Amino acid sequence: MALFAASRNTMNKTSHAVFKFLRHGRGACSSTSPSSESEFREKLRAFPGGSIDLVKRESGIAVLTVNNPARMNAFSGGMMLELEERITELEAWSEGKGLILQGAAGTFCSGSDLNAVRAISNPQDGMKMCLFMQNSLTRLLRLPLISVALVEGMALGGGAELTTACDFRLMTAGGVIQFVHKHMGLVPGWGGAARLVRIVGSQDALKLLAGAKKVDLDFGKQIGLVDDVLGPLAGEGTALQEAEQWLNQFTKGPAAVIRAAKRVVVSGRELPLVEALRTERDVFGTVWGGPANLEALARKSKHK
Numbered sequence: 001m002a003l004f005a006a007s008r009n010t011m012n013k014t015s016h017a018v019f020k021f022l023r024h025g026r027g028a029c030s031s032t033s034p035s036s037e038s039e040f041r042e043k044l045r046a047f048p049g050g051s052i053d054l055v056k057r058e059s060g061i062a063v064l065t066v067n068n069p070a071r072m073n074a075f076s077g078g079m080m081l082e083l084e085e086r087i088t089e090l091e092a093w094s095e096g097k098g099l100i101l102q103g104a105a106g107t108f109c110s111g112s113d114l115n116a117v118r119a120i121s122n123p124q125d126g127m128k129m130c131l132f133m134q135n136s137l138t139r140l141l142r143l144p145l146i147s148v149a150l151v152e153g154m155a156l157g158g159g160a161e162l163t164t165a166c167d168f169r170l171m172t173a174g175g176v177i178q179f180v181h182k183h184m185g186l187v188p189g190w191g192g193a194a195r196l197v198r199i200v201g202s203q204d205a206l207k208l209l210a211g212a213k214k215v216d217l218d219f220g221k222q223i224g225l226v227d228d229v230l231g232p233l234a235g236e237g238t239a240l241q242e243a244e245q246w247l248n249q250f251t252k253g254p255a256a257v258i259r260a261a262k263r264v265v266v267s268g269r270e271l272p273l274v275e276a277l278r279t280e281r282d283v284f285g286t287v288w289g290g291p292a293n294l295e296a297l298a299r300k301s302k303h304k
């Protein structure tokens with residue numbers, strides 16, 4: 001027991017460094033100089049409207065809502081800043097196990113607010129916005145929480161990119177994910193292309209980006225962009241409740257173990273093999289001999 005505790009302490013120190021790397025290191029893009037970063041934040045603040053709402057439940061599942069229904073939940077500048085704040089809050093939530101990302105009022109998100117986009121359409125601001133959102137969405141995907149994008153209605157442009165920053169995508173009837181970037185003379189810039197290739201492979205990613213193809217339930221399931229379909233289960237609760245039930249199959253159990261599972265998957269996905277193996281050892285050290293492990297050993301579990 002003492003040996004386990006001692007090894008856990010040593011591992012925890014190493015793990016801390018590794019997790020810091022995973023949170024802020026390679027791939028989580030650093031921005032430009034601090035002064036130009038704060039100028040850019042001021043610019044984003046000049047485009048208010050909507051909000052990003054966070055509710056953390058006792059079950060260990062949080063719900064993050066993109067809330068700007070008058071504009072089909074488009075991202076204003078203020079919402080980009082709020083998203084970053086909410087992610088920081090979630091990074092500090094040590095009891096958390098799962099996250100549902102949804103849009104308000106029955107639709108997901110129509111991408112950037114075109115009014116803000118028009119005002120920052122110069123290359124310098126475009127690059128800063130791209131870095132800012134890449135950083136936030138990389139941190140979102142790396143959270144030690146099993147995350148689900150609940151796609152009701154439309155997920156367009158940046159909204160489609162946002163769905164790829166979750167571990168899973170659930171869709172209700174009539175839902176559509178569409179990378180409309182081509183129609184805007186663009187490609188994704190919030191990290192959506194890089195993540196899409198990892199989810200559906202390069203052939204289908206190219207079809208979705210170069211063809212701006214609409215992904216509905218059937219097509220989404222076929223290419224593996226949509227993990228499951230929700231409802232319509234009249235009388236059995238809302239899509240959010242259904243999503244919570246779906247997520248519960250992965251979040252049941254002690255937070256330390258669920259969070260460790262997500263961490264080894266993040267490192268396996270992002271790091272070269274030798275580094276991923278090292279991280280896996282570190283994470284293993286955080287659960288080996290831990291309360292859940294010792295309880296299971298005492299129970300003499302049979303996994304039938």
Ligand SMILES: CC[C@H](C(=O)O)C(=O)SCCNC(=O)CCNC(=O)[C@H](O)C(C)(C)COP(=O)(O)OP(=O)(O)OC[C@H]1O[C@@H](n2cnc3c(N)ncnc32)[C@H](O)[C@@H]1OP(=O)(O)O
Binds near residue numbers: 110114115180184188
């Ligand atoms: C390309 C990448 C990118 C980035 O990297 O920044 C972006 O995300 S750019 C934005 C890409 N998204 C779009 O271009 C969506 C444009 N909107 C639409 O195609 C439609 O509005 C649609 C399909 C979302 C909904 O159509 P529907 O007929 O159901 O409703 P309305 O068009 O009447 O929309 C209601 C209301 O919402 C406003 N709206 C919708 N999307 C946006 C947006 N992205 N930015 C700002 N405002 C948006 C729309 O103008 C209507 O407002 P109203 O005052 O009633 O005219």
